[in-house]
Amino acid sequence: EDQVTQSPEALRLQEGESSSLNCSYTVSGLRGLFWYRQDPGKGPEFLFTLYSAGEEKEKERLKATLTKKESFLHITAPKPEDSATYLCAVRAASNSNSGYALNFGKGTSLLVTP
Amino acid sequence: DSGVTQTPKHLITATGQRVTLRCSPRSGDLSVYWYQQSLDQGLQFLIQYYNGEERAKGNILERFSAQQFPDLHSELNLSSLELGDSALYFCASSVEGGVGGYTFGSGTRLTVV
Numbered sequence: 001e002d003q004v005t006q007s008p009e010a011l012r013l014q015e016g017e018s019s020s021l022n023c024s025y026t027v028s029g030l031r032g033l034f035w036y037r038q039d040p041g042k043g044p045e046f047l048f049t050l051y052s053a054g055e056e057k058e059k060e061r062l063k064a065t066l067t068k069k070e071s072f073l074h075i076t077a078p079k080p081e082d083s084a085t086y087l088c089a090v091r092a093a094s095n096s097n098s099g100y101a102l103n104f105g106k107g108t109s110l111l112v113t114p
Numbered sequence: 115d116s117g118v119t120q121t122p123k124h125l126i127t128a129t130g131q132r133v134t135l136r137c138s139p140r141s142g143d144l145s146v147y148w149y150q151q152s153l154d155q156g157l158q159f160l161i162q163y164y165n166g167e168e169r170a171k172g173n174i175l176e177r178f179s180a181q182q183f184p185d186l187h188s189e190l191n192l193s194s195l196e197l198g199d200s201a202l203y204f205c206a207s208s209v210e211g212g213v214g215g216y217t218f219g220s221g222t223r224l225t226v227v
Contacts, residue, residue, distance in 0.1 A: 041221075049215060089157075101159040101162050106155075
């Protein structure tokens with residue numbers, strides 16, 4: 001069974017204090033690892049898709065990396081507006097149960113204080 | 115605006131009742147996915163439709179059903195509602211296979227009292 005585990009569950013940083021969020025996964029036939037940002041009461045907002053080990057993608061203060069077992073979301077010099085829940089999801093090779101649906105972790109709640 | 119439209123935004127109803135949630139996918143997307151998000155479970159996949167046909171089922175209860183219409187909008191029907199069904203319900207859309215990503219709507223917050 002596909003599993004996605006995110007850690008830590010919650011993280012509090014001071015403005016400018018860099019850190020990393022972890023996403024460990026077990027999936028049969030990875031067809032993409034996705035990072036989303038979700039603000040309270042809103043829908044997930046797409047950040048990155050990674051497809052193969054060694055791949056990296058960047059957007060402003062965020063950088064996502066992928067290995068064969070986990071992905072990291074690095075946050076460099078965060079600002080208060082980066083406060084949100086960050087969700088990791090995997091898409092496996094299609095099967096009769098999940099089709100191409102994303103399987104999500106429970107997320108990391110990030111709070112950046114001034 | 116993500117391009118995926120969900121209505122209503124909020125819904126309050128009593129136990130035992132039936133409700134219908136609506137989703138219009140992003141233009142050009144043929145796949146629609148329904149997810150339930152509760153505080154303790156995170157985002158749980160319920161069901162997927164592709165171009166009007168059911169493609170995959172996740173953790174969807176028998177009291178729940180969905181359909182996708184010829185104009186590609188989708189409806190999620192929840193019946194015999196229980197207090198535990200209170201959650202955020204999200205719709206996402208994509209092209210076939212999810213190539214290019216999945217776009218989520220802003221959700222419907224269902225409260226069962």
